[in-house]
Amino acid sequence: MWYYVKKLQYPANVSRTDLGMAKFLYAQYGGPDSELSAAVRYLTQRYTMPIPQAKATLTDIGTEELAHWEIIGTLIYKLTDGATPEQMRRAGLGDHFTQHDNALYPHDAAGVPWTAAYIQATGDPITDLYENMAAEQKARTTYEHLISLTDDPGVIATLSFLRQREVVHFQRFGETLMLVREYMNKKHVF
Amino acid sequence: MYSKDMVDLLKEIMAVDFVVYELALFLNTHPMDRRALEDHNNFARRSQELRAMYEKKYGPLTLGSVSEFPYQYINNPWPWEIRY
Numbered sequence: 001m002w003y004y005v006k007k008l009q010y011p012a013n014v015s016r017t018d019l020g021m022a023k024f025l026y027a028q029y030g031g032p033d034s035e036l037s038a039a040v041r042y043l044t045q046r047y048t049m050p051i052p053q054a055k056a057t058l059t060d061i062g063t064e065e066l067a068h069w070e071i072i073g074t075l076i077y078k079l080t081d082g083a084t085p086e087q088m089r090r091a092g093l094g095d096h097f098t099q100h101d102n103a104l105y106p107h108d109a110a111g112v113p114w115t116a117a118y119i120q121a122t123g124d125p126i127t128d129l130y131e132n133m134a135a136e137q138k139a140r141t142t143y144e145h146l147i148s149l150t151d152d153p154g155v156i157a158t159l160s161f162l163r164q165r166e167v168v169h170f171q172r173f174g175e176t177l178m179l180v181r182e183y184m185n186k187k188h189v190f
Numbered sequence: 191m192y193s194k195d196m197v198d199l200l201k202e203i204m205a206v207d208f209v210v211y212e213l214a215l216f217l218n219t220h221p222m223d224r225r226a227l228e229d230h231n232n233f234a235r236r237s238q239e240l241r242a243m244y245e246k247k248y249g250p251l252t253l254g255s256v257s258e259f260p261y262q263y264i265n266n267p268w269p270w271e272i273r274y
Binding site: 003004005006007008009010011012013053056057060061064070073074077078168169172175176179 | 200201203204207208211212214215216218219220221250251252253254263268269270272273274
């Protein structure tokens, strides 16, 4: 189970309202390589991981992804706080405003709603761990694109933190893959 | 609504908790690393101290924290409303 702790993992600040940047950040709130996809992917795959190191790694990284989802939500909330319908419309968020007002909603930067089709859980721990390593790289690339789209120092600092976490998670999944492979080889499951 | 002192202490907890989390992820795949475990335990103890200090002054961080009357957990600020 989980307990909510009333704190963010990283102090996410913004300097000013920026609706265009909020729209782009939706990529990481409800897009294919979003923090939401990452959390659901790892927390779903963990049940069929064969060794304790892998169960722990997927549980804890999946949990951290939920904290990252909250950080992206905080950035979007702060960047859109107080925006008028006209401002939302001019920034390309008129479609969003029609259906959601200033509420957040898990869709991507183009407004496509989140779907479980973005993730996989195959029951093969090697396959799943490769998917996770690819997912971390895709998210890292997305963060690099997002960083190049803003000059807000608070947003850049926060996205740089999240980008770095993708690198660390890739490393941890790589180690987990090696441990799972060792375990499978010892079991002679051929 | 909230003071700079509150935000500073909260940010210190956030930083210490990040170290705990990072070391925990490392220990998941390196459970035999004694030095990493010592670091983890030291920062985990520091986190407990800081959280107790924060909660005494500013109210509960979790729903399982002991609260004064009336129930304090619901009070502002929530993490997405704070200017850090």
